[in-house]
Amino acid sequence: MSFTIQSILFKPYRLAFYEPFRTALGILSHREGFVIEIRDRQNRIGLGETAPLDGFGMESLVESEAILRQFSKSLINAEIENLCDIEELLRECDRTPAAKHGLELALINLLAQSQNLSLAQLLANSVNGIVRDQVSMNAVIGAIAPELAAAKAQEYITQGYRCLKIKVGTQDFSSDLRRVEAVRSQVGHDIQIRIDANQAWSVAEAIANLTKLAFLQIEYVEQPVAALDLTGMAAVRRSQSIPVAADESVNNLTQLQQVITSQAADIIILKPMALGGILTAHHAAFMALQAGLDVVVTTTIDGAIARQAAFELAAALPIKRACGLATGHLLIEK
Numbered sequence: 001m002s003f004t005i006q007s008i009l010f011k012p013y014r015l016a017f018y019e020p021f022r023t024a025l026g027i028l029s030h031r032e033g034f035v036i037e038i039r040d041r042q043n044r045i046g047l048g049e050t051a052p053l054d055g056f057g058m059e060s061l062v063e064s065e066a067i068l069r070q071f072s073k074s075l076i077n078a079e080i081e082n083l084c085d086i087e088e089l090l091r092e093c094d095r096t097p098a099a100k101h102g103l104e105l106a107l108i109n110l111l112a113q114s115q116n117l118s119l120a121q122l123l124a125n126s127v128n129g130i131v132r133d134q135v136s137m138n139a140v141i142g143a144i145a146p147e148l149a150a151a152k153a154q155e156y157i158t159q160g161y162r163c164l165k166i167k168v169g170t171q172d173f174s175s176d177l178r179r180v181e182a183v184r185s186q187v188g189h190d191i192q193i194r195i196d197a198n199q200a201w202s203v204a205e206a207i208a209n210l211t212k213l214a215f216l217q218i219e220y221v222e223q224p225v226a227a228l229d230l231t232g233m234a235a236v237r238r239s240q241s242i243p244v245a246a247d248e249s250v251n252n253l254t255q256l257q258q259v260i261t262s263q264a265a266d267i268i269i270l271k272p273m274a275l276g277g278i279l280t281a282h283h284a285a286f287m288a289l290q291a292g293l294d295v296v297v298t299t300t301i302d303g304a305i306a307r308q309a310a311f312e313l314a315a316a317l318p319i320k321r322a323c324g325l326a327t328g329h330l331l332i333e334k
């Protein structure tokens with residue numbers, strides 16, 4: 001079943017955080033982007049979302065808008081039959097991953113509708129057809145005071161979370177250590193704790209800090225050192241016991257291949273918005289899995305349309321670990 005594009009609209013949105021969200025990359029107070037609405041000749045509507053985030057190799061909001069404007073004209077009357085057609089139509093947008101994510105998602109959602117499939121099933125059918133009926137998720141704790149982090153952790157455990165991700169990599173490592181320690185002593189040893197340094201440490205600092213954190217039973221550390229320092233990441237991986245996850249290091253398939261080749265990570269964090277869409281993220285997942293690495297899908301703290309898509313992607317992949325999809329409650333969506 002094919003469909004033909006009738007019209008494309010995009011509208012800006014801005015969502016505030018309930019509380020400013022602090023990471024080693026800075027403080028986030030709101031998320032901004034565009035909702036994309038693509039209508040086909042049968043009057044079906046597919047929704048997509050574009051929301052560039054600083055620090056992940058994405059374009060600016062102004063650049064996103066320019067691409068959305070351009071493609072909202074050039075894609076009219078295009079006929080789409082399958083996922084390859086969508087990839088082909090958007091091949092030119094690789095340098096603006098967030099805009100590409102939004103257009104691609106609206107088109108994939110339309111394709112799924114035209115085939116009466118969920119997005120997860122549509123993706124899975126391009127491989128083995130298997131969709132998981134459960135996706136476990138972690139909750140995230142920002143770089144906040146230890147006692148607040150412990151209270152937040154307890155709240156999440158009460159809500160049913162079994163995996164917590166804690167932001168570290170602030171100016172003051174002793175406060176990072178106390179934050180993780182406070183959470184571990186609050187939740188006991190059955191709960192998984194992973195940490196994210198968002199590139200904050202030098203290689204020597206990462207090795208020293210992770211060695212000090214190891215007794216707290218850390219599942220893995222995301223991006224301990226600079227994204228492009230793959231040799232450094234490999235050294236961190238070899239020199240202490242906590243597994244290393246590549247996040248900011250992987251913004252496209254070429255970078256993923258470099259991470260694999262340099263043995264810089266045990267786990268790959270896949271952010272569909274940063275990778276330029278669900279389809280690239282889906283390809284990336286299988287590249288990583290085939291190389292023997294684990295993958296984890298996370299949002300970039302987006303609105304509901306992109307979050308839903310990241311969830312469907314996770315459901316279409318054989319992922320053992322919790323994914324970073326529970327970020328909706330951080331934003332005021334009314």
Ligand SMILES: [Mg+2]
Nearest residue numbers: 196222223247
């Ligand atoms: Mg991260």
